[in-house]
Amino acid sequence: MHRIIIPLLLLVFLPFNGQAQQNQKSIKITGKILDSDSGQPLEYATFVLQKADDPNQVTGGITDPSGSFEIETTPGTYNIRVEYISYKTYALNGQTYNSSIDLGSIRLSPDVAQLQEVEVIGEKTTVEVRLDKKIYNIGKDITTSGGNVSDALNNIPSVSVDVEGGISLRGNDNVRILINGKPSALAGFGSTDVLQQLPADAIEKVEVITSPSARYDAEGTAGILNIVLKKEKTLGINGSVNATVGVPFNARTTTNFNLRTDKFNIFNTLGYFRSESPGGGRFDNTYLSDASEFDRILEDRDITRKNEGFNVNIGMEYFLTEKSSVTGSFFYRWSDENDLTENDNQRFADGSLNSRTFRSEDQSENDNSYQVSLNYTNNFNDDGHKLTADFQYSYDDESVFTEIQENNVVPNQNLLALENINEIQTQDDILAQIDYVLPMGEAQFEAGYRGTFEKEINDYQLDTLNQGSGEFETNLDLTNVFTYHENVNALYTQYGNKYGKLSVLLGLRLENTQMKGSVDSEIDSEALEEILGEDVDLNFDKNYLGLFPTVNLIYEISETANVSVGYNRRINRPRGWFINPFPSRSSRTNVFQGNPDLDPAYANAFDIGYLKRWKELTFTSSVYYQRETNSFERIQEETGEVTSDGIQIIRSIPINLSTNQRIGAEAGMIYSPVKWLRLNSSFNFFTFKTDGFFNGVDYGTENSSWFARLSSKFTLPAKIDLQANSFYMGPRQNAQTKDKAMFSLNLAMSKDLFKDKATLSLNVSDVFNSRKRRSFTQTPTFTSDSEFQWRQRQVNLSLIYRFNQAKERNRQNQERQGDFEEGEGQF
Numbered sequence: 001m002h003r004i005i006i007p008l009l010l011l012v013f014l015p016f017n018g019q020a021q022q023n024q025k026s027i028k029i030t031g032k033i034l035d036s037d038s039g040q041p042l043e044y045a046t047f048v049l050q051k052a053d054d055p056n057q058v059t060g061g062i063t064d065p066s067g068s069f070e071i072e073t074t075p076g077t078y079n080i081r082v083e084y085i086s087y088k089t090y091a092l093n094g095q096t097y098n099s100s101i102d103l104g105s106i107r108l109s110p111d112v113a114q115l116q117e118v119e120v121i122g123e124k125t126t127v128e129v130r131l132d133k134k135i136y137n138i139g140k141d142i143t144t145s146g147g148n149v150s151d152a153l154n155n156i157p158s159v160s161v162d163v164e165g166g167i168s169l170r171g172n173d174n175v176r177i178l179i180n181g182k183p184s185a186l187a188g189f190g191s192t193d194v195l196q197q198l199p200a201d202a203i204e205k206v207e208v209i210t211s212p213s214a215r216y217d218a219e220g221t222a223g224i225l226n227i228v229l230k231k232e233k234t235l236g237i238n239g240s241v242n243a244t245v246g247v248p249f250n251a252r253t254t255t256n257f258n259l260r261t262d263k264f265n266i267f268n269t270l271g272y273f274r275s276e277s278p279g280g281g282r283f284d285n286t287y288l289s290d291a292s293e294f295d296r297i298l299e300d301r302d303i304t305r306k307n308e309g310f311n312v313n314i315g316m317e318y319f320l321t322e323k324s325s326v327t328g329s330f331f332y333r334w335s336d337e338n339d340l341t342e343n344d345n346q347r348f349a350d351g352s353l354n355s356r357t358f359r360s361e362d363q364s365e366n367d368n369s370y371q372v373s374l375n376y377t378n379n380f381n382d383d384g385h386k387l388t389a390d391f392q393y394s395y396d397d398e399s400v401f402t403e404i405q406e407n408n409v410v411p412n413q414n415l416l417a418l419e420n421i422n423e424i425q426t427q428d429d430i431l432a433q434i435d436y437v438l439p440m441g442e443a444q445f446e447a448g449y450r451g452t453f454e455k456e457i458n459d460y461q462l463d464t465l466n467q468g469s470g471e472f473e474t475n476l477d478l479t480n481v482f483t484y485h486e487n488v489n490a491l492y493t494q495y496g497n498k499y500g501k502l503s504v505l506l507g508l509r510l511e512n513t514q515m516k517g518s519v520d521s522e523i524d525s526e527a528l529e530e531i532l533g534e535d536v537d538l539n540f541d542k543n544y545l546g547l548f549p550t551v552n553l554i555y556e557i558s559e560t561a562n563v564s565v566g567y568n569r570r571i572n573r574p575r576g577w578f579i580n581p582f583p584s585r586s587s588r589t590n591v592f593q594g595n596p597d598l599d600p601a602y603a604n605a606f607d608i609g610y611l612k613r614w615k616e617l618t619f620t621s622s623v624y625y626q627r628e629t630n631s632f633e634r635i636q637e638e639t640g641e642v643t644s645d646g647i648q649i650i651r652s653i654p655i656n657l658s659t660n661q662r663i664g665a666e667a668g669m670i671y672s673p674v675k676w677l678r679l680n681s682s683f684n685f686f687t688f689k690t691d692g693f694f695n696g697v698d699y700g701t702e703n704s705s706w707f708a709r710l711s712s713k714f715t716l717p718a719k720i721d722l723q724a725n726s727f728y729m730g731p732r733q734n735a736q737t738k739d740k741a742m743f744s745l746n747l748a749m750s751k752d753l754f755k756d757k758a759t760l761s762l763n764v765s766d767v768f769n770s771r772k773r774r775s776f777t778q779t780p781t782f783t784s785d786s787e788f789q790w791r792q793r794q795v796n797l798s799l800i801y802r803f804n805q806a807k808e809r810n811r812q813n814q815e816r817q818g819d820f821e822e823g824e825g826q827f
Helices: 002-020 149-153 525-532
Strands: 027-035 046-051 058-062 068-073 076-083 090-097 101-108 127-129 134-137 159-161 167-169 175-179 203-209 223-229 236-247 250-260 264-276 279-287 296-319 324-349 352-379 386-410 415-440 443-466 471-474 480-499 502-520 540-558 561-572 583-585 590-593 601-613 617-629 632-642 648-656 659-674 677-691 701-716 720-729 737-739 742-753 758-765 773-778 782-789 794-803
Touching (some): 027 046, 046 068, 058 068
Parallel strands (some): 175 223
Antiparallel strands (some): 134 203, 159 167, 236 794, 279 782, 583 590, 617 659
16 A cells, blocks of 8 residues: 555655755756566656655655656765555665766566556557567467467467468468477477477467577577466465366366565476367379379278376576576476377279278377476666576487288278387487677677587387288388487677667577488498488488578657568578488388488578557558578379389478578458457468479479468456457468368357456367368379368367466556557667
């Protein structure tokens, strides 16, 4: 209550106190009060001056809309106190002022414990714009309640998630996924599969970085998605419990616990999930070559997935001083997955049914991952002068056993093949990083180092049943151990400044990449060359040194409009399984082989954006161009071999094509005509062109596509929210495959209970069961017409209960401003 009374008393007392000082020598004390997180000015903050030798002599003032204050007083020694509702008090004692002085910027930190006493008059900001990124806060999206991180990402503008969980940015799937600004075991070491195991309610915000500054990895030609997890700041003991049940079967429980004092902060998250996710598809394959005994094969595929997993994250932040802290955390994840795929195959010869087979693929996967992280942070002052150092070690052990059995159904029931595939993959990741930030008035200088050191071992063994002897025999042509190292050392520097209405951020990053691979196998390189029909280097060691400049500009046309320009150079490094020279297969007829001659791809990207904000409407737009050299493309070709029952064996292989050019435009709108309605829409159109030849075949293609999404949220009486999210992806194609358009709709309803301590949510994902990939592939030797669905419609019921923890709230002075912050002058 004193935080409210003091400003009122000052307004009454200051005129009289100021009149008493007119007969003495006067000095002026000036400065600004800012939010420490966002840098936004705090209006109506209280600046109090108290005589050190006479506590009864008090003077002070109130900040204006720009956060500025100007206090007229007499020379002397004072105790300073700065107060603002829901913020921690700033205090400094024994300060002597003999002449006028500008104290510069004083930054206040939010005191979340006080937020429970503040009337909520606005919703949390939906999107913020910075020089190098857009930040989307997704805490209010009830359609993802009970869902996973992939579900949440699918509702972010510019981002799309395909039916298999693959993530793309502006239609480009070479996007770098980071957790809290770093590659992490929580993101599955770059694989997006693990994101489907993490709960969506763990996310605080997602940073869409289409023009990354030099502080970020140069990896990812499309850009970066940085997933920032929630971090509780409330003093005392607090936390939440979130439970979800769904159909098809989905059970998930997540607990968050936090104990915070002035000296340390202990945090813990526990999560358990168990789910069943049915899917399936239909494939119509036509063979045009005389090498195949069949001219057509129809395949009906049913998939049953049963997943169970557990994860724990525990850590402590210890405050060494008021300005510095050390944070240590430990993360562990265990998962047990079982996928059963059943294929009913009808095989035709000369237009008539020749035979019918049934193939089952039973795959079990056990995954154990852990990660240890250490962080040191030293804020030298409140103006942003900071040093941070990070060390992170991650380890992943993945064991996969697959049993493939295929039998005839018509005209007999003979066993065609029985295969066992044992695959063990381990991965070690070490990350070391140091960053230094030095503010210089309106300018800011930053420099740092990052080293990432990865080691991946893939042990692959294929055993085939010899029906004559009844014994399994190891296929030595395919069995191998592949060891891959990727070491990246990077130095960067960047400089930002503001010249009137123009904000500038310039950066340069130097990266050295080492890609090293070796194979341990009983087959020698000459024998492997005969199998593959080309030169193969089983042991390779490559080094790449590159400079990656970045330029980001924002020009403020007015307080409600700006134009941004961005340029950056990026790299796309092939992953280990993309360059493993040994073939592996998921079936007798489909082989995937990595390409050890695959080189990194490089891209130059340009982006021009425009933002305009009205009272109830925010509009964002941009046009972009990207030119990528040595771009990757997966192509399919026949191997010239057939199975024992006369089916062609098809090989997939990634290659470097010459160029890939992409031009696009996107626009987004947030519209709140009334308090109970919010509309959020985005549209992205792009065209791309690929040129390149491989083995004498022209794989060049040119295509245009687009995707759009619309979200509408209604707030009803009795604290009930309704939300609908729709997504449409237009048709697209590459050198061999055309994908048809796809539409999906998600619906949700939520209600707050028990004085906002709990929220009950019901949501339906993919209401019309329409998230299906329908595609047509054509090559000189075969065609494939397919429809595939990764996951069927999902219905979830979720309940979250919070103890000693406020629901998503905003500061009292941050009333709705089109739900947008421009982040002026922030680098």
